[in-house]
Amino acid sequence: MDFKDTPEEAAYRQQVREWLAANAPKKREGDPDPLGESSDGLAASKAWQAKKAAAGYACITWPKEWGGQGGNPIQQVIFGQEESAFPTPGNPFQIGLGMCVPTVMTFADEDTKKRFVGPAIRGEEIWCQLFSEPSGGSDVAGARTRAERAPDGSGDWIINGQKVWTTGAQFSDFGIVICRTNPDAPKHKGMTMFWIDMKDPGVEVRPIHQMSGGSGFNEVFFTDLRVKDSQRLGAVDDGWRVSLVTLMNERLAVGGASGAGWSAFLESARQTPGLDGGAAIKDQALREKLADWYVQAEGLKHTRNRTMTALSKGETPGPESSIGKIISAVQMQELANSAVEMLDQYGIINDPSLAPLRGAFQASLMSAPGMRIAGGTDEILRNIIAERVLGLPGDIRVDKDVAFKDLPTGR
Amino acid sequence: MNFDFSDDQKFLKNEARKFLEAQCPTSRVRKVLDEDAKSFDEDLWKAVGEQGWLGAAIPEQYNGLGLGRLELCVIAEELGRAVAPIPFASTVYFLAEAVMLAGSEEQKAYLLPRIAAGEVIGAMAVSEGPGVTSASTLQATVEGGTLNGVKLPVTDGDIANVALVLAKENGKPGLFIADLTDASVTRDALKTLDPTRDAARLTFKDAPVRRLGEAGQGFELLEQINDRAAVLLAFEQCGGADRCLEMAKSYALERYAFGRVIGSYQAIKHKLADIYVKNELARSNAYYGAWALNTDAPELPVAASAARIAGSEAYWFASKENIQTHGGIGFTWEMDCHLHYRRSRQLSLVAGAPRVWKERLVSQLERRNAAA
Numbered sequence: 016m017d018f019k020d021t022p023e024e025a026a027y028r029q030q031v032r033e034w035l036a037a038n039a040p041k042k043r044e045g046d047p048d049p050l051g052e053s054s055d056g057l058a059a060s061k062a063w064q065a066k067k068a069a070a071g072y073a074c075i076t077w078p079k080e081w082g083g084q085g086g087n088p089i090q091q092v093i094f095g096q097e098e099s100a101f102p103t104p105g106n107p108f109q110i111g112l113g114m115c116v117p118t119v120m121t122f123a124d125e126d127t128k129k130r131f132v133g134p135a136i137r138g139e140e141i142w143c144q145l146f147s148e149p150s151g152g153s154d155v156a157g158a159r160t161r162a163e164r165a166p167d168g169s170g171d172w173i174i175n176g177q178k179v180w181t182t183g184a185q186f187s188d189f190g191i192v193i194c195r196t197n198p199d200a201p202k203h204k205g206m207t208m209f210w211i212d213m214k215d216p217g218v219e220v221r222p223i224h225q226m227s228g229g230s231g232f233n234e235v236f237f238t239d240l241r242v243k244d245s246q247r248l249g250a251v252d253d254g255w256r257v258s259l260v261t262l263m264n265e266r267l268a269v270g271g272a273s274g275a276g277w278s279a280f281l282e283s284a285r286q287t288p289g290l291d292g293g294a295a296i297k298d299q300a301l302r303e304k305l306a307d308w309y310v311q312a313e314g315l316k317h318t319r320n321r322t323m324t325a326l327s328k329g330e331t332p333g334p335e336s337s338i339g340k341i342i343s344a345v346q347m348q349e350l351a352n353s354a355v356e357m358l359d360q361y362g363i364i365n366d367p368s369l370a371p372l373r374g375a376f377q378a379s380l381m382s383a384p385g386m387r388i389a390g391g392t393d394e395i396l397r398n399i400i401a402e403r404v405l406g407l408p409g410d411i412r413v414d415k416d417v418a419f420k421d422l423p424t425g426r
Numbered sequence: 427m428n429f430d431f432s433d434d435q436k437f438l439k440n441e442a443r444k445f446l447e448a449q450c451p452t453s454r455v456r457k458v459l460d461e462d463a464k465s466f467d468e469d470l471w472k473a474v475g476e477q478g479w480l481g482a483a484i485p486e487q488y489n490g491l492g493l494g495r496l497e498l499c500v501i502a503e504e505l506g507r508a509v510a511p512i513p514f515a516s517t518v519y520f521l522a523e524a525v526m527l528a529g530s531e532e533q534k535a536y537l538l539p540r541i542a543a544g545e546v547i548g549a550m551a552v553s554e555g556p557g558v559t560s561a562s563t564l565q566a567t568v569e570g571g572t573l574n575g576v577k578l579p580v581t582d583g584d585i586a587n588v589a590l591v592l593a594k595e596n597g598k599p600g601l602f603i604a605d606l607t608d609a610s611v612t613r614d615a616l617k618t619l620d621p622t623r624d625a626a627r628l629t630f631k632d633a634p635v636r637r638l639g640e641a642g643q644g645f646e647l648l649e650q651i652n653d654r655a656a657v658l659l660a661f662e663q664c665g666g667a668d669r670c671l672e673m674a675k676s677y678a679l680e681r682y683a684f685g686r687v688i689g690s691y692q693a694i695k696h697k698l699a700d701i702y703v704k705n706e707l708a709r710s711n712a713y714y715g716a717w718a719l720n721t722d723a724p725e726l727p728v729a730a731s732a733a734r735i736a737g738s739e740a741y742w743f744a745s746k747e748n749i750q751t752h753g754g755i756g757f758t759w760e761m762d763c764h765l766h767y768r769r770s771r772q773l774s775l776v777a778g779a780p781r782v783w784k785e786r787l788v789s790q791l792e793r794r795n796a797a798a
């Protein structure tokens with residue numbers, strides 16, 4: 016057990032520091048944006064991604080031949096630690112590089128991989144994940160978007176249907192989409208995965224106005240979208256298994272919610288008048304909460320680091336990574352709410368020019384409900400831990416052995 | 427960076443588990459629980475001594491094994507899991523660590539080999555009554571090398587032969603080593619929430635004592651000792667909490683209600699998932715604490731506080747929800763659930779309640795934040 020760098024790690028850190036000092040932005044462009052709700056910073060994000068890619072820092076653990084650095088997960092941790100000290104722009108590439116592209120790399124042919132991996136790493140092309148539908152997000156296997164063979168015998172597929180809550184679809188170039196190909200089979204056995212061109216005329220993206228005010232996610236409609244059979248990922252009707260690869264990577268990519276954390280709270284509590292005219296940080300109730308948040312945040316950080324150690328020993332990430340989002344999304348919400356309540360009547364003000372920390376707590380408060388839902392709800396993640404880590408039985412299912420088309424549906 | 431124990435340490439842990447499964451099944455723990463006269467498991471204490479565990483972290487020059495604190499951590503986890511009814515924490519995490527930290531050469535040469543040989547049982551005599559002991563409440567006094575005062579509760583005070591006593595000397599707090607076999611000391615056993623770890627009231631009447639460490643540094647030294655102990659106690663808490671999760675899980679897979687195993691109901695699944703999450707966070711904090719302890723890092727006070735807070739929370743939650751998962755049978759004396767419920771209270775209180783540690787943690791974060 017050693018929480019300090021080995022000599023090689025220290026050298027790597029030094030190299031990273033020097034590179035960041037010379038290349039990283041010194042000043043943030045626009046406000047930090049936990050859900051990627053605006054595309055204002057897109058140019059800055061792309062520029063930063065290109066710089067990292069050129070230096071090998073974009074996907075440190077990926078093989079060199081694919082544009083990575085062939086590095087180990089600990090180096091990834093080191094880079095992350097050092098990068099977080101800089102006001103870098105938002106990262107709209109996470110869904111692509113964390114989930115979609117690894118899925119493409121697992122299931123696509125060489126030519127497809129060669130075509131897509133490089134531009135994705137360099138931030139030239141952005142990917143989105145088209146899984147959730149109006150009829151179900153937790154229940155991914157309930158997808159109704161249809162893909163049918165074109166009647167002309169070309170082997171092409173014609174896609175019709177609708178996806179929803181698709182983060183970044185408005186500025187994405189490509190996406191992976193899970194479709195129903197056999198409604199006569201039980202739900203898990205009749206789906207197929209494809210990659211698609213988001214700029215195709217058969218794809219229509221309509222931004223959704225979120226409760227937080229922004230529009231980071233979208234409705235996506237497919238009208239006779241024609242795709243080649245070579246755009247299929249995995250076997251016909253085997254899309255469920257392909258989606259599991261995406262979702263396994265998701266657990267690592269969506270490590271935790273960001274937003275204003277315990278140190279921002281501490282800073283704010285030192286400057287805000289409390290119960291008796293002294294600083295709010297003297298309030299014992301707030302102190303105890305602060306201690307709890309710190310302990311959770313530290314626990315999560317070290318849990319992630321333990322996972323990285325396991326990865327660097329060649330183990331695969333297990334469902335235990337779900338812990339990260341269960342804890343951090345709820346903490347984000349509770350911490351933001353306490354911070355807003357600490358301001359007393361003033362807390363209601365949501366104007367960055369008046370609210371402390373440019374309204375970071377108000378922004379967290381309004382984003383947090385989405386974090387508890389995105390990438391698996393609190394409830395679904397608890398099911399995953401109970402079933403796949405602890406080995407408790409799955410929920411009783413009424414939908415397993417029934418043909419998809421005969422399943423009952425609600426709203 | 428490497429956030430895991432080494433293979434050797436894992437091997438030691440495995441051996442410790444096997445040893446305790448054989449030597450410390452809960453039937454043995456219950457002997458101490460059920461027999462009022464029995465304060466600890468003397469045979470287990472001897473056996474643990476023969477394994478070398480008492481001197482695991484004591485340097486070889488004092489007849490210890492000279493291993494690191496990480497080895498002690500894995501042993502602690504197994505002792506916690508087994509709810510071992512022995513004065514290991516008082517003797518090893520508190521007394522031995524305190525002597526190694528602040529003892530004079532003479533004190534080390536006298537006490538450490540005796541601890542390693544199992545001849546000394548230690549105790550921490552700090553509390554004097556309800557609430558937090560502070561410089562303004564401290565009553566015990568030392569004058570001319572003799573101690574007067576009353577301490578309660580002193581965990582293992584009824585069986586220990588050496589105690590570390592917090593007392594004022596010339597108005598300033600200090601820590602003192604007292605020989606509890608001296609005629610000037612009276613002990614009365616106390617009823618406690620966890621009878622598998624007894625406690626006593628100690629009355630000192632002109633008891634001869636020697637100071638540990640600098641004069642007037644009693645509370646500072648106590649904090650340092652508590653930091654060390656807190657990390658080791660956190661491993662006991664992790665061991666206990668994980669055992670509770672195992673018990674809850676296996677019961678949830680066996681017990682039927684409404685025609686199906688209770689582990690198939692989400693209310694139970696999600697409860698167990700919550701236990702798992704808390705246990706993992708406690709473990710990660712304990713690992714960081716272990717590293718800080720083993721390397722005597724400047725981060726130790728913060729790391730130890732986090733380990734203690736997370737460990738206390740996890741064991742409390744796991745022990746109470748384990749009972750809940752068992753239903754009525756969980757509330758019986760015969761089920762082992764309450765052994766953990768009791769021990770979780772003992773471990774959370776013995777080195778100061780979580781509330782006190784949270785305050786300590788936040789004061790340190792404030793200082794760090796002000797300096798940054």
Ligand SMILES: Cc1cc2nc3c(=O)[nH]c(=O)nc-3n(C[C@H](O)[C@H](O)[C@H](O)COP(=O)(O)OP(=O)(O)OC[C@H]3O[C@@H](n4cnc5c(N)ncnc54)[C@H](O)[C@@H]3O)c2cc1C
Pocket residue numbers: 050110143144145146147148149150151152153154179180181182183232384385386388389390391392393394395398410692
């Ligand atoms: C900010 C944000 C970004 C998103 N980005 C994307 C994206 O890029 N791509 C994409 O495909 N999707 C995305 N999603 C969709 C997200 O994955 C779904 O919203 C989520 O999985 C929940 O699905 P749902 O909305 O259909 O709710 P439902 O599945 O209908 O859930 C409603 C409620 O029922 C509960 N519930 C459902 N099933 C169970 C069960 N078995 N046991 C217990 N409780 C249950 C849920 O926990 C929830 O509380 C995003 C969502 C948000 C909020």
